[in-house]
Amino acid sequence: MPEIQSKRIMQYNFNEIEAKWQKYWAENQTFKAENNSDKEKFYVLDMFPYPSGAGLHVGHPLGYIASDIYARYKRHKGFNVLHPQGYDSFGLPAEQYAIQTGLHPAITTSINVDGCLDINGNVLPEYVGENGAIKNMALIDKTISTSINDVNYQENIIKGYRKQLDKIGFSFDWNREVRTSDPKYYKWTQWIFIQLFNSWYSIDSDKAEDIDTLISIFENEGNSNVKAVCDEDVLLFSATEWNNFSEKQKQEILLQYRLTYLAETEVNWCPALGTVLANDEIINGVSERGGHPVVRKKMTQWSMRISAYAQRLLDGLDKIDWPQPLKDSQTNWIGRSEGASAIFKVIPPSSSSSEAEKIEVFTTRPDTIFGVSFMTLAPEHELVAKITTPEQKAEVEAYIEATAKRSERDRMADVKTISGAFTGAYAEHPFSKEPIPIWIGDYVLAGYGTGAVMSVPCGDQRDYDFAKHFNIPIPNIFEGIDISEEAFADKSKTVIANSDFLNGLPYKKAVKRAIFELEQLGQGKGKINYRLRDAVFSRQRYWGEPFPVYYVDGMPQMIAPEHLPIELPEVEKYLPTETGEPPLGNATVWAWDTNTNKVVSNDLIEGSPSGVNGVYPLELNTMPGWAGSSQYFNRYMDPNNQDAIFSPEAMNYWQDVDLYIGGSEHATGHLLYARFWQKFMFDRGFVPKDEFAKKLINQGMITGTSAFVNKLIFDISYNGKGPSGFMYESIKKVKFQNVFVSESYFDAPIGIMSLIEQVKEKYLHLFEEEDLKYFDEDKYLIGFVNEEGIHVDVSLVNSSDEIEINELKGWRDDFNNVVFIKDSFGKFTVKREVEKMSKSKYNVVNPDEICDEYGADSLRLYEMFLGPLEQSKPWNTAGITGTHGFLKKLWRLYTPYFDSSPSTNSPSGVEVSEPTKDNLKTLHKTIKKVEKDIENFSFNTSVSTFMICVNELSAQKCTSKSVLEALAILVSPYAPHIAEELWEKLGHNESISTAPFPAFDASHLVESSKEYPVSFNGKMRFKIELPLDMSKEDIESTVMALEKTQQQLQGRTPKKIIVVPGKIVNIVG
């Protein structure tokens, strides 16, 4: 009996330990962060997930594990750590599920987060039907049906993000959870929208200001002196005029200045999704989600004046420690280019007496202005219709129609085809006054610059190709450059010629002079252009934040913040209405009563038969996905505040995010918009920092290692000269539908030969009759190819890539008819390939299963051990035995302290010693390395360090309590459950989570001697142990006196001897 007892205690029972400590942390609120603390703050943030029904796979927690290690480390270092988590829970999948099934997205969302299982792992009664069948909404794959009587039915049940996350042992402060779709949260998203509406951007102060300051300027002096980022077509007015405007006129004008504004814009319309998409939601001309075609369409939409912040978003990148590739893509996205705007006057037809039209162009090369030989307008340019001559009208209209039909995708894919049409009109060159033909062409984009270019064929390849194609002259304005073959665009070698006052000038000087001359003429000025467009903020979707907006007389009005949130209305259908309105158009209770400040029935809208004065229609669009994620990091600081988005005290304490970890796919979406809103919040005095995250790390993707079984395919070749004169010409590939062959055959050619013989003998009858004839003839050669593999479930494959055929047959019924050809060892192996994890590739690995089999601590260590955090790397479950084995070794190291009663911490069995010199050396080496590694986010190398440390301490038979205590703390950020358990076994009653990080003491690492490598001409030949305090000269003479040295030299006299004390000796000669 006692033997069994001790064996039980000895075992590392990770399931029990992990459950115990997860419960302890939850009950004791171990990771609850206080908003006021004497400790220094540290804010560690993860990008919050979208909770999908498919749940987590092992790739998802990678970043969370890294941030958790850092958060736990900072707690050991004495910081007050804020480490929250929540859900970005508005989004398309729940809405599309609602469209299919009618189930409210809020229900789907809460199932995906909270799951359908109770604490004991049984399906909650509300998800089980009378006959034991599980209700569809509780299942991961909605197309399957399952019953609680089925074996393994739980695999198909949505466990919920929260349960999956908890199982990995994160130190999140769940008191601070936010969900973007929760009205208590989106109340504040709506609040920010109102703040943006009530702000304008002053160029003088270079920041956002309250709209009231603008109104008072208008009232006192009109708008002629106002420098603001606003619409381009603002009319000038005096104070008197302003004061005489009607209220509606005033609102219309103010809308042209507000930071969020309503405007008719050309948008990316996706008919299949029934919504507009932002530029960053379109990949290669089709929607990012679903890959549907996207067309351009004019719609009245809310927009965000992010362009006002273009320069500050660019400048701010210098202040933050974010990855360079991410900064580069933001820089690219903002797309600043310096140049000039120039105005070309259209020469009016002689018959016309009307005033000349003007074409404004943007160019980065004003120095080449004398090289202009034509102008090109985008087909969508507003002047096209006005200036086209009657003779050219038919051609131009046909061209416009043709380009409109071409999708954006076609236009981008087809860069080579040159197309365009002549308008018949001419513009006047600002300096030479020569007439310049005006063309239209789809290589000019309406959305960039002014949608018009001055075409300089000698200096721009696209203009050059266009000119060649349409036989337009190509004047050369570069000194000593041949442009007969292609355009010349090298600014550094540019010297201008044939250009009047620019002759002989290099690029930079010519640009300056050209701008100066344009300004003199009043026909241009220096200009900085940004690619960054204002962000369209309306979506025609149901499952998003409703706008706090109603319309009076067509003008948008904000609902006062005290009446927020405006909650999503119930709708019958989640599709757009028959009249093409967004889904909220289906709501019958969706009007704003300004008398009661409540949402009321549409029947009461003023002007309708049963209408009531003061009741107005509410906005039908909802906000885009990025609205909820653009300030969530600040809301975490004070998430339960009912009266404000956050208290000034909380904001003052937490300030900003110290470490933000997430995927690089958010580079130009979330991370740009969040920076924009942060700068706005800063301008308006709500936050103290104008960048929200000091440091950001992009974790790499964990890819899956797919497994394939090979279909047997023979390559049949003709032995002899074929029709094309080659020997052994392949003439046919014969594929066996029902014969699979072990991958191991492909490693050994001999195996293949024997396989061919085998197949000929045993499986000939499996050939289709038509193929049989190839085997009758001796002159045919038979080779063997393995190009068709069939995905099989990776969980069936063992660490040596072998697969049990019976399991495989059990996994897929149709494999029962298949003949599997094993190799000569009787094994059947699979082919492996690295691919993105996805259900259809059967390579998804579920972290729950890893936790059950090896424990969360093994999973955490293994994910870190795989490789550098930022790098993409393949998952291979087989390798986890390495970190799991390490934990078992670690566990054994503490055996002397295991005792049936934890209260007595007297070690049993083994004599406990004071730390030896070796113990201390190992420990402090580890402390130094691990601390440095965590600071550098080099988590993979510290896992190795732990392994080395435990191997060494085991070899030393270390039983020193102080060493083992320190080691437990070191390991605790990585493997917190086992660390807590060992800490308790060492006699502690408190959680290890705030135990001070062990202090590194260099004195334990001081060495008295060094094993010097001795190199000859750079090649290491032998080593010699020498005292470290030995002088350079003594080392040299000692080494030279060695017999081994003389052997190496073979009588030669060294030319040079390099001695680097403490490092190396190199003898040259």
Place this chain on the structure above:
RNA sequence: GCAGGGAUGGCGAAAUGGCAAACGCAGCUGGUUUAGAACCAGUAAUCUGAGAGUUCGAAUCUCUCUCCCUGUACCA
């Protein structure tokens, strides 16, 4: 096209100017034990994508080339 990152035993990787391949997986040999597993001891893997340069010394720095990944693009 442009921008960024990369290429090291069969695999993941370590080494950032000084002993290449630490650590782990897989492999191989032996031991112990088992229903299966687990565990212990040992062991091989030839040289850093190619070429040139700097250096006493280069995986590491510089240049050229090849290939791969990621982002982005008729941006005037």
